[in-house]
Amino acid sequence: MKEIEMKFGFPLFTKDKNTVYLGNHKKLIISDIWSFWDYVIKKHNKNCDFLSALLEQSKHFYLTAENSPVKSKPLLYYYSFLNLSKIIVAIENGYDSTKTYMHGVSENHNGKFTQSTIKVKQKHPNNSINVAIELTEILDVNVPTTPVTLNVKELLCHCVGVHRAYSEIYKKREVFFRIYNEKLYKNGREMIFKAQVQCEKTDLNELRNRGYVINEVDGGFVYEHTITTNSSNKVRADYFRMSQEIRAQGLWYFIGSNGYTLYLSNDATYRFSPEVIIYDVMFYLGSITRYHPYMFDKIFSDNEQWLMSEFLTTQPKQYLYLATSKLLGQHVMKAYASF
Template sequence: MPRLPQPYDGERLQTKGRPTEFSFWPTRRLRAHAKIQTKLFALEPWGIIEKSVNDWTQGSKKLEALACLRQAHDFYKVGTEPGIEAARPLALYYCYMNLAKVLCLSWGDEDSFNNAQHGIWERSQSLFEDDFLTVFPSPNRGKLQNFSEILEVLTGSGVQTQKDLRIAEILPQVLPGHRLWAHASEKQERFISIQDIQFWRNRGDQEIWLRIYVFADDLSRLSISHKRFLSDSGLENNFHEVESDASIDGRKLLCFEEIEVTKYQANHPADSLEELAHSLRENLWATVATVPPYRRYYAYLCPQPERGSLLPQLLSVYALTYYLGSVTRYRPQDYDDILAGKYGSRFQDFVTGQPAQFLYLLSSEIIRQDIAQPSII
């Protein structure tokens, strides 16, 4: 086996004597240069979102965003109320849709979502595994399409052409409860835990880059090669494996380093951190925790035949919730059948355990800063 390349010479980036934590929003722009920002802690993020809307939007956009936020909050309370079962998916979908409109009104180009359409359509077949969703470009026949507009704000590009997404290929993309899917489908797990993501720099050359660390035994237990990890996670074009002697409690850590470094100017590496972090947004899934480090990141190993249905993390949750909400609304007996089927425990876990995760992750998108729930109440 050929030797791995050596990592770049450098040091881990620090802020005030501590390693700079990875985040999709590591900095906030202040006048000429960016400043490292920390996590926010909140028992509920609704007030933080409202403040962000008031700070960053104006006029009719602000009024519409605040109205959507109030509706999202009300639907969230209904969708998470103890004892609510049959209507839960429908309430949660309308919560997510309104919260996503707040995101689009805050950071998108559209001034209003009045009369916007869902932009996604459920098409039922004889078996759940064969059901699929059709998504549409925006605008379509003169009307905005919510799904495409959300995708554009999250990734910079909306739905380009009408396309179908298979429910059976969206279901494994949802991180919480993924092992229930693997057990029910008798398939291999697809999520690999990222032990650490680090910012590194070379002071002399004024260069900065990312390193991703993964436990070697997390790949070996699933018989996943290092090459397959890079290819199926979508990281292979920007990262390669380099020599690493790092370990934790005797567990070897593999190091995957960015192939190309990023130059920064005038001794201000923080100015380049957001660019680096955003380069990973479509390759990482996250969970929000109530204990340090408050965010855990994962790579999703998507089989090549299913890449056409691959969505950003938040939109996979959004799409699956739309599907269940549509079934609940139009064919409630089919929803009962789904819960009674082999994926029943997976869907039960999804509708009861996902709302808080979605709320905190999308709220962080809206305010562009990590929000976490404190561990002490």
């Protein structure tokens, strides 16, 4: 068994082909995400005027949100996300300005955050684009095949960046288990991914029930996923298939100053990717800000307002970098980052 390089953005961001070719699949470390997106649009070299206009709006809303009061942030961040997501969907699917871009998602606050829901619609049958579901197809592996109604509080459980605060507020045990020391190997036609799991023996049954293969090795625990490839030479298609299978099982992550931290989850519900969760929750919060601003204090308890503040402070930058990485199929990180 021989260790091989984890490339093509493996295991988080691997794509079957380049949408925009940058840097030979290597990690990209940038200092200005907005200038970088301007470069991506120019490198894509299609519908540049349309995409550049969307980028200008996304940047303006984002920078304005950063310096706005907490209750004003959600709508500004959502409009930033929406415009950036239009760019992602347009580049990935070859759309242009002749399309009509719809939210494709609606909310019902039901008078209380714990009862609040969002409904994600399916693809629009004509020239209109329902952004939420088409974005989910790009950012996630587990894509709803019918219109789906989601409880926002339950959805937020799998938002890695605020999970500890979430668990504290709702008196729930944490569902995430960190994996580290990730390695990729080949053994003839086999391709094997291994990582150590930070868990207790009592956690194994629940994790295994979620489909993970975890073995006890030298007193520790090792997560393993294996595929059989067509030959001993591993190509991009092999990295892509393995990445899809690992992500379908459930892999969560956030980007920090030292790179990406990865987790498995033992919770069975709402196992969506971090970017999709952040986008959908921001839509919900933006809708409250837009349509029911007078209800903000009523819908959220004092503890939940703290949770929302944590979300709005930490997660927008996560969405910005993770969604960018997903479109490009490679790791995109900020130089000298403070997340």
